[in-house]
Structures are given as C-alpha cells and as structure tokens.
Amino acid sequence: MNIAASPQRATEIQNMTRSDTPLVRFQGVRKSFGELEVLKGIDLEVKSGEVVALIGRSGSGKSTALRCVNGLERINAGELTVCGRTLHDGKVDLRDLRQDVGIVFQSYNLFPHLTVEQNVTLAPRKVHRIGAKEARELSDQVLAQVGLSDKAKNYPEQLSGGQQQRVAIARSLAMRPKLILFDEVTSALDPELTGEVLRVIAKLAAEGMTMMLVTHEMAFARSVADQIVFMHQGRIWESGKGDMLEDPQTPELRQFVGNGL
Amino acid sequence: MFGLTIEQIAFIFRGAGWTIVLSLLGFVGGTILGLPVALARASRRRSLRTGSGLFVQLVQGIPLPVIMFVVYFGISIGGYDVPALVAAGIAMTLYSSAYLGEIWRGCIQAVPKTQWEAGECLALTNTQRFVFVILPQALRIAVPPTVGFLVQIVKNTSYAVVIGFFDLTYSAKVINNSTFMPFTVFTLAALIYFAICFPMSVLARRFERRLSRS
Numbered sequence: 328m329n330i331a332a333s334p335q336r337a338t339e340i341q342n343m344t345r346s347d348t349p350l351v352r353f354q355g356v357r358k359s360f361g362e363l364e365v366l367k368g369i370d371l372e373v374k375s376g377e378v379v380a381l382i383g384r385s386g387s388g389k390s391t392a393l394r395c396v397n398g399l400e401r402i403n404a405g406e407l408t409v410c411g412r413t414l415h416d417g418k419v420d421l422r423d424l425r426q427d428v429g430i431v432f433q434s435y436n437l438f439p440h441l442t443v444e445q446n447v448t449l450a451p452r453k454v455h456r457i458g459a460k461e462a463r464e465l466s467d468q469v470l471a472q473v474g475l476s477d478k479a480k481n482y483p484e485q486l487s488g489g490q491q492q493r494v495a496i497a498r499s500l501a502m503r504p505k506l507i508l509f510d511e512v513t514s515a516l517d518p519e520l521t522g523e524v525l526r527v528i529a530k531l532a533a534e535g536m537t538m539m540l541v542t543h544e545m546a547f548a549r550s551v552a553d554q555i556v557f558m559h560q561g562r563i564w565e566s567g568k569g570d571m572l573e574d575p576q577t578p579e580l581r582q583f584v585g586n587g588l
Numbered sequence: 589m590f591g592l593t594i595e596q597i598a599f600i601f602r603g604a605g606w607t608i609v610l611s612l613l614g615f616v617g618g619t620i621l622g623l624p625v626a627l628a629r630a631s632r633r634r635s636l637r638t639g640s641g642l643f644v645q646l647v648q649g650i651p652l653p654v655i656m657f658v659v660y661f662g663i664s665i666g667g668y669d670v671p672a673l674v675a676a677g678i679a680m681t682l683y684s685s686a687y688l689g690e691i692w693r694g695c696i697q698a699v700p701k702t703q704w705e706a707g708e709c710l711a712l713t714n715t716q717r718f719v720f721v722i723l724p725q726a727l728r729i730a731v732p733p734t735v736g737f738l739v740q741i742v743k744n745t746s747y748a749v750v751i752g753f754f755d756l757t758y759s760a761k762v763i764n765n766s767t768f769m770p771f772t773v774f775t776l777a778a779l780i781y782f783a784i785c786f787p788m789s790v791l792a793r794r795f796e797r798r799l800s801r802s
C-alpha cells in the first residue's frame with residue numbers, strides 16, 4: 328500500500344497536471360471582519376501537485392486565506408476559484424466543494440467519542456455512502472499512509488498529540504481530496520512530535536498531493552514547498568521558491584526570517 | 589408498627605407507587621417535549637430560540653402547584669373531566685421539559701464549536717453533524733445533570749396533592765387525618781421519598797465523577 332517513496336510517480340503526476348489550469352486561483356481577493364480588512368487583495372495560484380507554504384506574522388491573514396479556500400470564510404471582493412468552482416458568486420455548493428478540499432487544523436479536532444477507524448471513515452460512509460467492508464479497507468489504507476495501522480481501534484485520547492494529528496491527516500485523506508489545507512498543524516506539538524507529522528506531510532507532497540500549508544517551520548517550508556508566500560498585513564508581500572528565504576527582498580521578510588531562524 | 593396498622597402502612601406505600609408513576613410520566617413527557625425545546629434553544633434560527641425561550645421563561649416563572657391548578661381547572665373549564673393523574677402528568681411534563689430543555693441546551697452548547705467545524709469540513713450535512721458528532725458527545729455530558737434532575741421531579745410530584753392526586757404525600761395526609769400521628773406518618777413518608785431519591789443522587793454523582801475522570 329506504500330506508494331510513498333516513488334519519485335517517478337511523483338514526477339509523473341507533476342508532469343501530467345502541472346500544466347493544467349490551477350486548482351486554486353485568488354484574484355484580488357478581499358476579506359473583512361466587520362471594519363477590519365484582513366485580506367487586502369490577494370493574487371495567488373496553486374497548480375495541481377504543487378505545495379504552497381504560507382508564512383508570516385501572527386495576524387497577517389494566513390489562516391483567513393486558507394479558510395476562504397474551503398468556504399469556511401466568504402470573501403467580500405475579488406475572485407476565488409477552487410477545483411473548478413467559483414467561490415465569489417455565492418452559488419457554490421459547499422458540501423460538494425469540501426469533498427475535494429480537506430483541511431487539517433492546529434488542534435486536530437478529532438471526534439473524541441469515536442475510535443480512530445470511526446473518525447477516519449465517518450465522512451466517507453455518510454457522504455460517499457461506502458459500505459462497512461470498503462470502509463475498513465479505506466481505513467487500513469489511509470492509516471498505513473500516516474503510519475498508524477496499529478491504532479485503528481484506539482480512541483483519540485489514548486494517542487499522543489503527534490499521533491492524533493496524523494489521524495486527522497488520515498481522516499482528510501479518506502475523502503480522497505484533490506487539495507489539502509494545513510493550518511499550523513504542528514504548532515500545538517512538542518518539538519519531538521513535530522517531526523513525525525512533518526514527515527507524513529513531506530511524504531504526501533512527494534506523492535503529488537496538492538497542498539497549501541500555513542507553517543512556522545521555515546526549514547520545512549523551504550524543503551517541501553514549491554512556492555513560499557510571505558504574507559504581511561493582509562497582502563502577499565513577497566513570494567517565490569524556497570531560496571527566497573535566503574535572499575529577502577523586503578525589510579519585513581528579512582526581519583521575519585531573522586527572527587524565525 | 590409505630591402505632592400504625594399494616595393496612596395503613598400499605599395505604600401509604602400505595603401512594604408511593606403513584607408518586608413513582610407520576611414521576612415516570614413527568615420524566616418521559618419531559619424528555620419527549622424537552623428534546624425539541626433543547627434543539628430549539630440551541631438552534632441557529634432566531635425565531636426558534638425566542639419562541640422556546642419564552643416557553644422556558646414562562647414555565648420557570650410559575651410555581652409548579654399553580655401550573656397544576658391551571659392545567660387541572662383549565663381542562664375542566666373546557667368541559668372535560670380528566671382524572672387528576674392526567675392533569676398532573678401534563679403539568680409535570682411542562683415543568684420538566686422546560687428544565688430538561690435548558691439542561692440539554694447547555695450540554696449541546698458545551699460541545700466545542702470546532703467539532704461542528706470539523707464535521708462541516710468533512711462535507712457532512714447539518715443533520716449528520718448533529719446526529720453523529722454533536723449528539724453523542726452532548727449525551728455523555730447530559731447524563732449526570734439529567735439523573736440529578738430526576739430527583740427534583742420525584743420530589744416535586746408532591747405538589748400534585750393540590751389537585752387531589754393520590755400520591756405519597758396525599759396518602760400520608762389521609763392516614764394522618766384518621767390517626768392524628770403527624771410526626772410518625774410524615775416521617776415515614778419522608779423516609780420513603782428519601783429511599784426513592786437517594787439512589788438516584790448517588791448514581792448522578794457517580795456518573796459525574798466518571799465523566800470528569802475521562
């Protein structure tokens with residue numbers, strides 16, 4: 328079941344899909360909470376198979392940008408297209424969208440009353456209406472992907488933070504999304520547990536999963552992201568490949584990188 | 589025994605039986621009506637929240653014996669002659685549904701908002717989220733206060749005496765009227781009430797402890 332370390336396949340997927348229209352396209356996206364404008368015109372494209380890392384100070388709008396992508400927040404202006412659906416005209420079927428877009432939160436948000444397997448298969452069973460046998464196979468498969476095959480019958484409270492977060496990733500994978508959003512998924516973890524979660528994400532990236540991730544792990548962003556986006560005061564201040572962190576063009580990014588590393 | 593005949597004691601126990609019957613009626617009715625009240629109170633729809641809020645305020649703002657009178661005489665004004673059990677059962681249902689509704693609303697809202705959000709992000713429908721994610725967690729939280737409220741129901745059925753319902757309080761009063769041993773008779777009644785309520789209090793506390801441990 329381990330399609331993990333298959334660089335050929337990863338390249339295949341990338342070659343196959345990179346040239347296509349982007350999975351996510353922000354065009355002049357604005358978002359306000361009451362008087363407070365949090366996103367002040369965001370332009371961003373995420374191609375299929377691409378990994379985009381959002382970095383920036385607290386309050387710069389990273390989470391908000393991410394939450395707009397799966398419709399948790401509605402944008403006020405501009406255009407936002409996700410997996411072929413337009414999110415700015417108010418016509419999108421959010422449940423339909425969310426079958427294509429997974430999200431993993433900082434606080435895991437697992438269902439505490441359900442076992443790991445039940446957590447992972449609840450949505451596929453109720454939304455995709457798969458049967459019990461298929462659900463078990465699906466659970467085995469996605470749990471293997473995050474290295475937790477032996478925890479299917481455990482409850483979330485019996486797992487470490489790192490394991491819980493990997494279950495949350497498996498739960499997202501079980502919906503077979505085209506895109507997964509990660510919002511500071513290691514920020515609640517002890518340093519020694521951070522690595523195991525980052526390794527799972529890096530593996531997914533190598534397998535060709537399209538991802539947008541908000542992270543404070545600069546070394547990680549540099550190593551897995553195809554594109555790094557530095558947000559500042561609701562704008563994309565600077566963006567580029569991993570090496571942009573070594574050569575900041577703006578004082579804001581220089582200061583941010585200086586503090587962060 | 590204590591200067592009471594076996595028949596007299598049996599009479600009091602028969603009253604206790606009807607106290608239990610009325611308590612069950614109140615609890616079952618209160619659950620059936622209280623669940624929609626809780627849902628309406630926790631609803632996102634404002635009209636539902638206000639409507640159910642009014643109902644709760646109204647019931648909680650009226651003493652239970654007055655509710656008993658209003659229901660009992662209200663029905664008889666309508667030209668129907670109902671047994672006191674039915675009137676008391678309706679009054680207890682109204683009373684418990686208002687309180688259980690509020691208790692359960694609290695339990696539903698005690699489930700973190702992030703659980704709703706997690707369900708939403710997995711493309712579950714509103715109903716699916718409620719049934720499979722929120723409700724099971726709310727139920728667990730609800731067990732201790734619900735069992736605790738059962739004790740209130742049992743004790744408060746004694747107000748049905750005002751409309752002449754034959755329960756433990758009523759039967760004790762009858763025996764007292766013929767024996768003039770109020771202390772003995774009402775102490776016996778008190779002991780029986782206690783014997784019914786105490787195990788439930790213990791149970792409620794045990795559930796609470798188990799919940800706080802996990």
Ligand SMILES: Nc1ncnc2c1ncn2[C@@H]1O[C@H](COP(=O)(O)OP(=O)(O)OP(=O)(O)O)[C@@H](O)[C@H]1O
Pocket residue numbers: 360363365383384385386387388389390391392
């Ligand atoms: N639901 C909301 N209602 C009102 N204001 C909000 C809401 N969500 C976010 N904000 C505000 O929007 C701004 C940007 O928040 P956001 O969470 O996007 O920042 P962030 O870059 O993710 O920061 P952090 O690194 O702290 O997570 C903040 O000032 C925040 O207080």
Ligand SMILES: [Mg+2]
Pocket residue numbers: 389390391510511541
């Ligand atoms: Mg954030």
